[in-house]
Amino acid sequence: METWKKFDADGLTHSATHHLLAIEELGRQYGGWARVSDIARHLGITRGSVSISLGPLKERGLVEVDEHRMVKLSPQAQTMVDEVLAKREALERFLSQVLGLTPEQASVDSCKIEHLISPRAAERLVQFMKFIAGGDPAARELVQRFRQYEGDCPTDGNCAVCQGKCLLARLAEVPGAG
Ligand SMILES: [Zn+2]
Numbered sequence: 001m002e003t004w005k006k007f008d009a010d011g012l013t014h015s016a017t018h019h020l021l022a023i024e025e026l027g028r029q030y031g032g033w034a035r036v037s038d039i040a041r042h043l044g045i046t047r048g049s050v051s052i053s054l055g056p057l058k059e060r061g062l063v064e065v066d067e068h069r070m071v072k073l074s075p076q077a078q079t080m081v082d083e084v085l086a087k088r089e090a091l092e093r094f095l096s097q098v099l100g101l102t103p104e105q106a107s108v109d110s111c112k113i114e115h116l117i118s119p120r121a122a123e124r125l126v127q128f129m130k131f132i133a134g135g136d137p138a139a140r141e142l143v144q145r146f147r148q149y150e151g152d153c154p155t156d157g158n159c160a161v162c163q164g165k166c167l168l169a170r171l172a173e174v175p176g177a178g
């Protein structure tokens with residue numbers, strides 16, 4: 001199956017992921033249990049839409065809902081949340097410390113990627129961050145030198161990276177991009 005279809009079939013949507021993240025965060029002080037109204041406030045949406053989102057999560061065995069409308073993550077959902085949070089952390093560090101994005105932009109972009117990136121890619125990313133933080137001076141120098149680097153795409157479209165669809169030239173044409 002094509003990759004983008006596979007995510008709809010067995011992955012979580014971005015919205016569903018953030019419901020689970022909210023339940024985890026709010027439940028920390030109450031033995032894992034979170035109130036529907038608190039989840040709604042936390043996500044800035046109505047209680048009605050939280051309830052609608054909880055339906056399929058309950059069906060998939062990812063959340064428990066008790067008679068007082070309190071919600072708790074299943075062990076499987078807790079594992080998924082922990083994984084997303086670890087991916088977010090590694091992505092934020094990579095985007096800010098290596099690519100040089102502002103913390104705000106790094107946080108926005110890692111939020112978009114955190115639930116989609118594969119375990120293998122995330123694992124290699126964590127290893128890369130450990131590599132550059134480790135004792136190898138060449139690794140540290142690579143990052144320092146890259147942070148100073150501002151390359152350009154050649155105007156003749158003959159670019160080794162972009163294969164004729166030069167991104168840097170494209171972004172330069174869009175006002176406000178970058
Ligand atoms: Zn997100």
Ligand SMILES: [Zn+2]
Binds near residue numbers: 152163166168
């Ligand atoms: Zn290029």
